[in-house]
Amino acid sequence: MNIPLSSVSLSEREINYAKDAIESGWISSSGKYVARFERALARRIGRQHVISVLNGTTALELALRAVEVGPGDEVIVPALTFVAPAAAVRTVGARPIFADITRESWTIDPDEVRRLITDKSKAIIAVDVLGHPCDFDTLKSFGIPIIEDAAEAHGACYRSKPAGGFGLVSVFSFFANKTISSGEGGCAATDDDALADRMRLIAYHGMTKERPYWHDVVGHNFCMTNIAAAIGFGQVERWDELVSARNCVAQEYDELLRDTPVQRRPVASWATEACWLYTVATPRRARTLAVLRNASIDARAIWTALPALPLYADSVHGVYPVAREVAKTAFWLPTWAHMPSDAIRCVAMTLNAAVGSHIPAGLGEVS
Ligand SMILES: *Cc1c(COP(=O)(O)O)cnc(C)c1O
DSSP states (O other), X not given: OOBOSOOOOOOHHHHHHHHHHHHHTOOSSOSHHHHHHHHHHHHHHTOSEEEEESOHHHHHHXXXXXXXXXXXXXXXXXXXXXXXXXXXXXXXXOEEEEEOBOTTTSSBOHHXXXXXXXXXXXXXXXXXXXXXXXXXXXXXXXXXXXXXXXXXXXXXXXXXXXXXXXXSEEEEEOBTTSSSOXXXXXXXXXXXXXXXXXXXXXXXXXXXXXXXXXXXXXXXXXXXXXXXXXXHHXXXXXXXXXXXXXXXXXXXXXXXXXXXXXXXXXXXXXXXXXXXXXXXXXXXXXXXXXXXXXXXXXXXXOOOOGGGOGGGGGGOOSOOHHHHHHHHHEEEEOOOTTOOHHHHXXXXXXXXXXXXXXXXXXXXXXX
């Protein structure tokens, strides 16, 4: 059985909305689905303002610009995450400073953050890694603006409140492999009226609302298209279904892998995880992945720890034992909403055999 890492779940709803957007002729960013999508998201995550943009990476850049992060500033970023937060900090001319993650959550370690704060620290990007919220109460106590990256955390909760509600600005991605998707897409959410205005200004050419073709700031064009918003709106209407469908897949894996000697991603006491990609760890990862891949199962090693990237050498301020260990041992199993049980069983059985003593000859360590 050929089993991909991920697959998107699109229903008649998204197809009809996208068709409606196209037939209306409003295929760029001025169309009714953009506002609908933003309102539906704001309700869902309990925020006053949602600004939809091209993707999660531009949402991060927009958030950084809105809180006026620029050259000379430092932004504390977790050492284990998809690279976008670090890249966005560089894009606005500031320096990311890597903090290690904790063993009990795999999210940014507040003790590390405390150690790394200087008078140049302008923000913390708190990434809700793999659908697990950060320790926000502790992070907020430092009094430095938090940008929450909830790109992998649709449907997760921190102390019963939805992820996406904890940053001065919080961002989401709606890339095709994320829990809620618009094809390409992202958003920035905030409760601060002035910040919201500033983000809308930057995201639309720096053009003031009051006076057409008058520009006080250098803007971008970060606007999401009406077609993408139509797809995203349909997905937001299916939010509960799409979140719980992934959690069901995780539950099936949990049961099937109960006696398998792999470590499941840890979940801290404050967190309600929303499974994005089912993640496990083993010191025998290379061999295990080779067996899975040999069975046409697209399991994949997690990201390289960011401090190991030469590009970010001047962001390294420590040794990052936890991030490095997780980066060397963790990997993703195929996960998507409504993944069929026979595919889940096939992955679990192959994994079981791989981490047991039955490593087929010829499948040695590969990286
Ligand atoms: C996917 C992702 C992003 C980037 O989102 P895009 O929409 O792909 O630009 C940013 N941060 C994290 C943590 C992500 O997982």
